Amino acid sequence: MTDPANRGLGEPAAPSGRRRFAILPGPARRRFSLLSRRDKLVLGLMVGIPTFIHVFFIWLPTIASGVLSFTSWNGIGLDRIKFIGLKNYADLFGGIYPPFWPAILHNVLWLVVFLLIATPLGMFLAVLLDKEIRGTRLYQSAIYLPVVLSLAIVGFIWQLIYSPDQGFINNLLGTAGTPQAIDWFGNRDLNLWAILVAASWRHVGYIMVLYLAGLKSVDPSLREAAAIDGASERQTFFRVVFPVLRPINIVVLVITVIESLRAFDLVFITNRGLNGLELLSVLVTNNILGEASRVGFGSAIAMVLLVVSVGPIILYLTRSLREEAA
Amino acid sequence: MTARSSATPAVAAKARARRGPSPQRILLHGFLIATSLVWLFPIGWAVYTSLRPYGETARLGYVSIGGTYSFQNFIDAWTRIDMPKFFLNTLIVVVPAVVITLFLASMVAFAVSRYSWRFNLGLLMLFTAGNLLPQQVVILPLYRIYLALPLPKFLASNGVFYDQYIGIIVIHIAFQLGFCTFVLSNYMKTLPRELNEAAVVDGAGVFRTFWDVILPLCRPPLAALATLQFTWIYNDFFWALVLMFTGDKRPITSALNNLKGQFFTDNNLVAAGSIIVALPTLIVFFVLQKQFIRGLTLGSTKG
Numbered sequence: 001m002t003d004p005a006n007r008g009l010g011e012p013a014a015p016s017g018r019r020r021f022a023i024l025p026g027p028a029r030r031r032f033s034l035l036s037r038r039d040k041l042v043l044g045l046m047v048g049i050p051t052f053i054h055v056f057f058i059w060l061p062t063i064a065s066g067v068l069s070f071t072s073w074n075g076i077g078l079d080r081i082k083f084i085g086l087k088n089y090a091d092l093f094g095g096i097y098p099p100f101w102p103a104i105l106h107n108v109l110w111l112v113v114f115l116l117i118a119t120p121l122g123m124f125l126a127v128l129l130d131k132e133i134r135g136t137r138l139y140q141s142a143i144y145l146p147v148v149l150s151l152a153i154v155g156f157i158w159q160l161i162y163s164p165d166q167g168f169i170n171n172l173l174g175t176a177g178t179p180q181a182i183d184w185f186g187n188r189d190l191n192l193w194a195i196l197v198a199a200s201w202r203h204v205g206y207i208m209v210l211y212l213a214g215l216k217s218v219d220p221s222l223r224e225a226a227a228i229d230g231a232s233e234r235q236t237f238f239r240v241v242f243p244v245l246r247p248i249n250i251v252v253l254v255i256t257v258i259e260s261l262r263a264f265d266l267v268f269i270t271n272r273g274l275n276g277l278e279l280l281s282v283l284v285t286n287n288i289l290g291e292a293s294r295v296g297f298g299s300a301i302a303m304v305l306l307v308v309s310v311g312p313i314i315l316y317l318t319r320s321l322r323e324e325a326a
Numbered sequence: 327m328t329a330r331s332s333a334t335p336a337v338a339a340k341a342r343a344r345r346g347p348s349p350q351r352i353l354l355h356g357f358l359i360a361t362s363l364v365w366l367f368p369i370g371w372a373v374y375t376s377l378r379p380y381g382e383t384a385r386l387g388y389v390s391i392g393g394t395y396s397f398q399n400f401i402d403a404w405t406r407i408d409m410p411k412f413f414l415n416t417l418i419v420v421v422p423a424v425v426i427t428l429f430l431a432s433m434v435a436f437a438v439s440r441y442s443w444r445f446n447l448g449l450l451m452l453f454t455a456g457n458l459l460p461q462q463v464v465i466l467p468l469y470r471i472y473l474a475l476p477l478p479k480f481l482a483s484n485g486v487f488y489d490q491y492i493g494i495i496v497i498h499i500a501f502q503l504g505f506c507t508f509v510l511s512n513y514m515k516t517l518p519r520e521l522n523e524a525a526v527v528d529g530a531g532v533f534r535t536f537w538d539v540i541l542p543l544c545r546p547p548l549a550a551l552a553t554l555q556f557t558w559i560y561n562d563f564f565w566a567l568v569l570m571f572t573g574d575k576r577p578i579t580s581a582l583n584n585l586k587g588q589f590f591t592d593n594n595l596v597a598a599g600s601i602i603v604a605l606p607t608l609i610v611f612f613v614l615q616k617q618f619i620r621g622l623t624l625g626s627t628k629g
Contacts, residue, residue: 035441039532046536047437050430050503051449057468057500058456064467075470125361128354135355141615142362145369148607148618150561152579156600157372159593166593168371171388201368206622213623254458262460265563269583284462288469288568298466306463313458317451 062306069299081296088300100301103278106192110199110279111260118200119256122207127237129208130215140212144205151202155269158198159185188276195277199266203259207252214248215241250319254312261309280305376400376597383594399598403585406595409602411574412581416560418491419577423498424555428548430499431506436536438507439514440522450511457504461564468497472569489571497569498559506551509624513547514540547624553614554621557607578603 035043069088073081092100125143129136146154161168162184169184170176184194218241226236242249264281267273273282280301287298375388382393403409434453438446472487479485487493517540525535541548563579570576573584585591585599610618 035532042532043437043441046433046533047449050434050507051452053430053496053500054453054456054503057471057497058459058464058504059452061464061467061471062459065463068467128358131354133351133354133358135358139358139362141611143365144619145366145611147622148557148611149604150563150579150607152561152563152582153600153604156582156596157368160372160375160597161368163593166383166388166591168388176388201365205365209619209622213619258458258460262462264462268567269563281460281462284465285564285568287466295466295470302463302466305460309458309460309463313455316458317455320450320454 065299065302065306068296069303071296071299073295075293075295084296088297091297092300092304097297099278099283102276103280103283104304106278107260107263107280109192110196110263111257113196113200114203114256114260118203119207119252121200122204123211123252125204126208126211126215130212140208144209146202147205147209149202151199151265152269154198154202155266158194158201159270162194185270186275191270191276195266195270199263203256207256210252210255211245211248214245218244247319250315254316257312258309261305372597372600375594376601378594380592380594399594400602403595403599403602407581407584407599409578409581409599412576412578415491415575416577416579419494419498419566420556420559423495423502423559424552426495427499427502427506427555428551431503431551432510432541432544432548433536434503434507435510435514436540439511440519440535440540450508453504453507455504457501457508461501465568469568488569489575491575493569494565494577497565498562502555502558506555509551509621510544510547513544513624517543546620550617550621550624553610553617557610557618560606 068081070083070085071081072084072087091097095101129140149157160166164170164181164183164186165177167176167184170181173182175181182190185191222240222244223236226240231239262281263279264273264285267277267279267282268285271277273279273286284298284302284305287293287295375383376399377395377397379394379396379398383390386393434449437443438450469488472493475487476485477487477490477492481492482490484490487496521539521543522535525539530538560577561579562577566577566580573580582596582599582603585596
């Protein structure tokens with residue numbers, strides 16, 4: 001990393017489109033040593049207090065999860081914590097705990113559907129809506145409306161569509177209340193897909209909003225140059241615009257993966273994450289809400305979640321870091 | 327539509343106007359209209375259902391038009407589960423959480439972006455990474471900490487973080503600090519460095535520089551973040567579910583479940599309840615849409 005004080009002084013403010021996505025080289029830095037002792041103390045407190053809160057309530061428990069995953073503990077009395085090595089992990093992956101592999105499968109399916117359907121659809125809509133067309137704001141609003149809703153409410157709203165007796169689909173098909181009624185949320189072969197439709201409904205709008213902002217930041221002269229060279233619209237997007245949007249592409253990718261790992265509210269509202277809707281997040285939480293409290297075992301599941309999310313987190317950080325150093 | 331549309335927009339528009347809309351345009355609008363309608367349908371359906379008494383839908387079927395329409399379901403939902411109480415619970419959590427988060431995050435952002443010191447980047451990474459963690463990674467130890475960590479009686483009636491508003495407020499602050507610090511430090515870096523120098527010349531200390539000079543200039547990102555944080559914390563379901571034991575102290579998002587009966591659920595009533603609970607965020611959507619989108623795209627990560 002270059003010395004921040006030696007660069008960027010005369011640089012104009014960054015182009016506004018870029019500002020949103022990057023940690024920019026700051027033109028506005030001063031050396032610590034110019035400060036009085038009192039100033040240093042104040043500055044230390046200004047950073048120290050928030051950092052303490054963040055580290056104590058987020059990172060300390062994360063590390064504790066890691067340590068506890070090698071132990072057996074029912075949660076009562078610190079002296080009852082017993083180290084058992086890798087046994088929790090062996091049990092998990094060895095199939096002793098039946099919901100584990102289904103949960104992994106469901107999380108993977110969630111990710112695949114988001115990555116291959118919902119996210120590309122959001123990007124596609126953003127590309128369409130980025131053109132100069134009449135009513136683009138209206139279309140945008142309609143598609144992004146679900147983003148402001150809580151996932152709990154999303155669950156209730158889709159219940160009105162999926163319910164076997166009172167739901168829209170079964171009433172439309174005339175199967176409501178009959179034995180032929182399709183129980184979208186109850187049938188364990190269907191419910192994950194039904195949930196994924198509801199989850200995607202919200203995710204598409206989210207990605208669209210992010211991608212629209214990214215598209216707006218693309219220098220129009222790039223497209224003009226491509227058009228003059230005779231590139232078709234599709235070629236322009238894939239060969240010129242898409243590569244330029246690398247930073248936002250990474251953000252979208254990271255968000256998609258993290259959201260898939262975090263999925264919880266929707267399935268919990270629907271049926272507490274049972275019967276075809278098992279997810280890693282639910283299995284962890286059941287150690288608190290459920291009957292048995294196996295902290296060590298639950299922590300091992302939490303660690304699986306953590307390990308999977310480390311990849312996208314590092315991807316995101318290195319991107320920020322590179323732009324900081326650039 | 328290749329080179330033609332890349333001529334200046336005015337020329338292109340004129341050309342279009344002469345020949346009328348191209349078939350491609352019509353197709354595009356058709357697709358977008360269809361998509362928008364599909365997207366709006368679930369909410370529209372909830373609104374429609376909520377306006378009909380259960381008896382009417384039972385008689386005529388759900389997919390039907392006619393019969394009577396009324397706001398009775400809204401009144402019933404509002405009173406049956408004592409919604410004002412749960413709205414108040416949400417308010418008690420959301421307001422301090424948003425205000426304190428923004429205050430603390432802007433202090434860190436100020437220090438990180440306006441002064442050059444060794445840990446700048448590491449600190450930013452710590453905050454950003456923390457914000458991206460799935461909540462379930464921290465929840466088991468956090469739950470134990472919440473049960474064990476003592477608090478003075480005036481902050482928590484039972485003497486610990488668990489089952490207390492303050493516990494919920496604190497975890498929201500800890501989690502959201504990352505995102506807000508990230509966004510605010512990016513913004514502060516774009517402010518001219520001379521501002522700090524002028525403040526020093528005027529004899530202002532660090533905190534005065536922060537409070538009187540830099541912070542007032544950060545109104546745009548603060549407004550955007552406040553809108554966004556309000557929505558996210560209002561929408562929270564997980565933390566309150568796990569860290570708040572007393573059902574009566576849970577926020578409004580958890581209260582909706584109380585509308586479901588043990589054996590029978592009146593979906594018309596649930597629809598009305600959902601609309602009421604969604605209303606504050608829908609108001610954000612209609613009134614503060616610009617702020618919300620700005621907040622979302624400023625950092626481009628919900629984290």
